[in-house]
Amino acid sequence: MLARFxxxxxxxxxxxxxxxxxxxxxxxxxxxxxxxxxxxxxxDGTIEWGTLAAQGADFAYIRAASGGHFRDPAFEANWxxxxxxxxxxxxxxxxxxxxxxxxxxxxxxxxxxxxxxALPPVIRLxxxxxxxxxxxxxxxxxxxxxxxxxxxxxxxxxxxxNVSDDFDAQYGIASGINRTLWLDRNxxxxxxxxxxxxxxxxxxxxxxxxxxxxxxxxAMAR
Numbered sequence: 001m002l003a004r005f006x007x008x009x010x011x012x013x014x015x016x017x018x019x020x021x022x023x024x025x026x027x028x029x030x031x032x033x034x035x036x037x038x039x040x041x042x043x044d045g046t047i048e049w050g051t052l053a054a055q056g057a058d059f060a061y062i063r064a065a066s067g068g069h070f071r072d073p074a075f076e077a078n079w080x081x082x083x084x085x086x087x088x089x090x091x092x093x094x095x096x097x098x099x100x101x102x103x104x105x106x107x108x109x110x111x112x113x114x115x116x117x118a119l120p121p122v123i124r125l126x127x128x129x130x131x132x133x134x135x136x137x138x139x140x141x142x143x144x145x146x147x148x149x150x151x152x153x154x155x156x157x158x159x160x161x162n163v164s165d166d167f168d169a170q171y172g173i174a175s176g177i178n179r180t181l182w183l184d185r186n187x188x189x190x191x192x193x194x195x196x197x198x199x200x201x202x203x204x205x206x207x208x209x210x211x212x213x214x215x216x217x218x219a220m221a222r
Contacts, residue, residue, distance in 0.1 A: 024207040033219035042074035044211050049085040052210035059088035061122055065107040068099030075111050090119030098131040101143040105150035114156060121155045125173060126164040141176045
């Protein structure tokens with residue numbers, strides 16, 4: 001009995017290892033999603049941008065700021081390096097329920113130059129572990145509209161909203177604000193009949209040469 005239990009555990013362990021190895025290397029089909037790239041920040045450490053581009057990253061979305069006070073110390077270097085590597089590049093602001101829209105916009109605009117070659121700016125909408133504020137829907141949509149207007153005036157183009165499922169479920173972002181959506185869904189594309197989207201975080205587990213550790217791997221809709 002103990003021997004059989006040991007065999008079962010060993011098989012389960014091998015299956016788990018095989019699944020992890022598959023997940024760490026997986027990316028969507030290029031035939032279905034020809035344009036793919038990464039989301040990065042200072043948390044990813046030093047990035048070898050030439051290697052990353054050679055591994056098939058067509059674009060990079062780079063965190064510029066988070067909330068009203070944090071400004072990513074690696075943004076300027078990553079922005080310049082992505083451009084030098086021949087990749088498309090865009091900036092991300094991580095929205096916070098614990099900061100005023102005007103402060104968040106100021107942080108973003110201070111970090112991100114107006115660049116006609118850049119991809120549309122992204123506002124990421126997800127619950128922060130360190131922020132317990134839960135405003136009402138009307139208040140959140142009002143703050144977001146203020147933030148969107150300020151960033152779009154600065155960038156000269158419409159923003160993309162990268163919204164997590166739980167944030168959207170609580171605040172109705174997809175139905176409350178008319179902007180292009182970027183959705184999160186590991187391994188399986190979101191249902192475009194329910195919510196139209198142009199970008200998809202296909203995996204937050206992928207390992208790729210040029211970045212240490214797992215990276216968010218993104219795919220654009222055709």
